[in-house]
Amino acid sequence: MSENNSIYWVHVIRVVAVIFVVLLHSSAQILQLNVAFASFDWWVGNLIDSSMRMCVPLLFMITGYLLLGKEERLGIFFHKRFSRIAIPLLAWTAIYVVWLLLIESKDPSPISPFSEEISAAISNYFPLSLVGLLLAPAYYHLWFMYVLIGMYLCLPLLRPLVQNASQALLWYFIALWSLATFVFPSIKAAGFYNLIDLSMVSGSIGFLVLGYLLGRRPISRHLYLAMWLVYPVSVAITAIGTWAVSSAEGLNQVFYGNLPNILLMVLSSFIIIRYIAETNRFFHLAWVKRGVLRLSSCTFGIYLVHAIFFYILHKGLLGFSLNAVQGSALIFIPLTASVVYLCSFGLVILIKKLPYVRIIV
Numbered sequence: 001m002s003e004n005n006s007i008y009w010v011h012v013i014r015v016v017a018v019i020f021v022v023l024l025h026s027s028a029q030i031l032q033l034n035v036a037f038a039s040f041d042w043w044v045g046n047l048i049d050s051s052m053r054m055c056v057p058l059l060f061m062i063t064g065y066l067l068l069g070k071e072e073r074l075g076i077f078f079h080k081r082f083s084r085i086a087i088p089l090l091a092w093t094a095i096y097v098v099w100l101l102l103i104e105s106k107d108p109s110p111i112s113p114f115s116e117e118i119s120a121a122i123s124n125y126f127p128l129s130l131v132g133l134l135l136a137p138a139y140y141h142l143w144f145m146y147v148l149i150g151m152y153l154c155l156p157l158l159r160p161l162v163q164n165a166s167q168a169l170l171w172y173f174i175a176l177w178s179l180a181t182f183v184f185p186s187i188k189a190a191g192f193y194n195l196i197d198l199s200m201v202s203g204s205i206g207f208l209v210l211g212y213l214l215g216r217r218p219i220s221r222h223l224y225l226a227m228w229l230v231y232p233v234s235v236a237i238t239a240i241g242t243w244a245v246s247s248a249e250g251l252n253q254v255f256y257g258n259l260p261n262i263l264l265m266v267l268s269s270f271i272i273i274r275y276i277a278e279t280n281r282f283f284h285l286a287w288v289k290r291g292v293l294r295l296s297s298c299t300f301g302i303y304l305v306h307a308i309f310f311y312i313l314h315k316g317l318l319g320f321s322l323n324a325v326q327g328s329a330l331i332f333i334p335l336t337a338s339v340v341y342l343c344s345f346g347l348v349i350l351i352k353k354l355p356y357v358r359i360i361v
Contacts, residue, residue: 047239054266064210177209177210210266214271234268298348313340
């Protein structure tokens with residue numbers, strides 16, 4: 001990836017997004033490890049979790065910005081993209097299968113996506129677990145890779161449409177996509193029915209187009225300041241909504257999903273981070289820029305490996321235990337996330353020094 005100033009903000013967003021992924025998974029421990037509902041620590045975990053929900057969509061958006069404007073022959077595109085994702089996916093699927101078997105003593109087979117009849121027929125010829133691993137992630141965070149594969153399959157079709165459409169038409173697509181992906185699900189969650197079928201413009205693919213549009217337009221200071229109103233409101237709706245629909249019996253994550261509050265969070269955080277990366281002098285200090293570019297080159301690997309360190313620290317496999325519920329959530333959520341991130345970064349740096357093996361990160 002080029003490191004020129006014109007896309008330096010892309011590196012900043014990539015680094016911030018993966019830091020937010022690790023923070024989100026750290027705060028999730030509070031909500032999953034029997035912390036008392038609506039206690040102070042629960043609220044801290046809920047607020048941090050709620051405020052990080054844009055992390056993966058930000059990665060999709062910079063993918064759209066970087067790739068939708070390019071022109072490549074179909075064969076070159078698939079060779080470049082899938083060589084960068086297929087080998088890491090196969091490698092980390094194998095790693096996590098072995099990890100589940102030997103370390104966690106769990107069955108690594110994903111839930112079969114087929115009916116009982118089809119599953120029985122497939123198992124006559126292939127191990128069903130192997131077929132399942134082609135369609136479902138071996139470990140919880142690897143879902144990202146499968147969504148990315150779907151995006152790559154659609155990108156060659158999307159490119160000419162985006163490159164030849166007017167701005168007005170593209171924003172019309174975003175409006176329809178927003179209705180299909182965020183508004184209609186909220187109508188359904190409220191108990192109402194909707195018979196308008198916009199499934200053809202729904203899903204994560206819209207983040208590619210949104211990133212392409214927002215990445216190519218200048219961000220004014222007025223728009224940047226307005227987003228500082230939108231972002232906290234979207235976080236508040238997410239956190240308060242999650243509290244309102246949850247109870248001592250369990251966490252209800254409907255407000256963490258595809259609802260308008262998440263779209264507002266994604267939109268506002270993209271604009272805020274990009275504007276700061278472009279205008280703040282701190283990010284353009286030579287040593288900061290070197291650090292950002294170094295971290296950016298490791299973000300893919302950090303994402304793939306960080307789940308291992310959460311488990312290692314939680315189970316005390318290094319001789320000590322560290323997780324978000326050990327003490328005050330205000331301290332242990334960021335502390336756990338920091339240690340996991342630094343350990344992941346260190347391991348990725350090590351892997352990148354190894355010939356042949358470095359391709360997996």
